[in-house]
Amino acid sequence: MGVALRDARRSVTSWCRRHTIGGDGAVxxxxxxxxxxxxxxxxxxxxxxxxxxxxxxxxxxxxxxxxxxxxxxxxxxxxxxxxxxxxxxxxxxxxxxWGVGPREPRERACGLCVDAVERWVRVDYPAISRAAQEHGAEIYWIGRIRLRGTMPAADVISAVSARGRVRFMITTPSVDPPLPRDFLLRLSGEEGDPVHVIVDGSWPRGEWPRRLPARITLHPLPSCGRLTPP
Known part of the structure; x- marks a missing residue:
């Protein structure tokens, strides 16, 4: 892949991540x-x-x-x-x-990824739903929103279940913060309940925690940061 194309892809990825993170939160x-x-x-x-x-x-x-x-x-x-x-x-x-609550999958995508997300909902999500039923697992959608109007800045990390249950935390943002391992472990609960977690474009795969317990399964929602280069 040429330098110009690689730089363009990097710029698109950066724009899409800012779009995802900088969305709806406000005091x-x-x-x-x-x-x-x-x-x-x-x-x-x-x-x-x-x-x-x-x-x-x-x-x-x-x-x-x-x-x-x-x-x-x-x-x-x-x-x-x-x-x-x-x-x-x-x-x-x-x-x-604060940006915490149910959102449609297309609302979790930047404008360049909406078609890919809609295909994912039709093709991939039904298999995730079946696997969750077989495991007796809850499905959560997890994302991050920058909360405007605070000093210092704050990020709201939230997980919303397919049944509308809301779990969240507030953090002070850092440069390229990873998907919090402790948040995922707490989402599973003290009893170690199985969960399937759909991760939006707030975190590319390189920022996911490694060696999670088998009861926690992560699924990427399509985003520009995870598009396969030609």
């Missing part, structure tokens, strides 16, 4: 135009404080039972820290603003 208070003290809301300052508290931590850090952050554990932390109840609707608004 919810700014997006919703909330006023401090409204029922079921946090002020912008409280939300930023919450994000900092969540950064790099898991629920068990605070004596909560979930392996990864969920709506329930997030509600418990908000109640404990701010003495304010947030119901499922309120929490859902924050998580959607």
């Amino acid at each position: 919810a208070a700014a997006r919703r135009g909330q006023r401090p003290g409204e029922p079921g809301t946090l002020s912008r300052e409280e939300e930023l404080e919450l994000i900092d508290v969540l950064r790099g931590t898991y629920p068990d850090t605070f004596g909560l039972t979930d392996e990864l952050w969920t709506r329930q554990s997030l509600a418990a932390l908000v109640q404990r820290r701010f003495d304010r109840p947030l119901d499922a609707t309120d929490l859902g608004a924050y998580l959607r603003a």
Whole structure:
């Protein structure tokens, strides 16, 4: 492959990864135009404080039972820290603003990869679904979103099951951060439940952890970073 073509492919890959990582996350208070003290809301300052508290931590850090952050554990932390109840609707608004929640496969692809993802859904995904059923495994879709409006910057790593269950964590981004091994182990749970994890273009294969337990199976969603060179 010539130098010009290789450089062009590298530029396309870089653009696609920025598109995937830099998507929808935003501080919810700014997006919703909330006023401090409204029922079921946090002020912008409280939300930023919450994000900092969540950064790099898991629920068990605070004596909560979930392996990864969920709506329930997030509600418990908000109640404990701010003495304010947030119901499922309120929490859902924050998580959607942060980029956490179900997304269609095509929404996880950059504009150049949509056709490949749609073919993958028709051809490859049914086999993954059958394998998960045979193993009694849960299917999760995992991705990363850059959360705008925070200082320092924050990435939201989330896994959404085929049944809509949400698990997430917040990290401080670094240069080309790998897919977190600990996140995958916690996704499987203390009981070691089998999981099939579909990884979007946030992480190319070279950034996947090696020698994972057999109960964790990773599947790449097509992305420009994984296209086979001619």
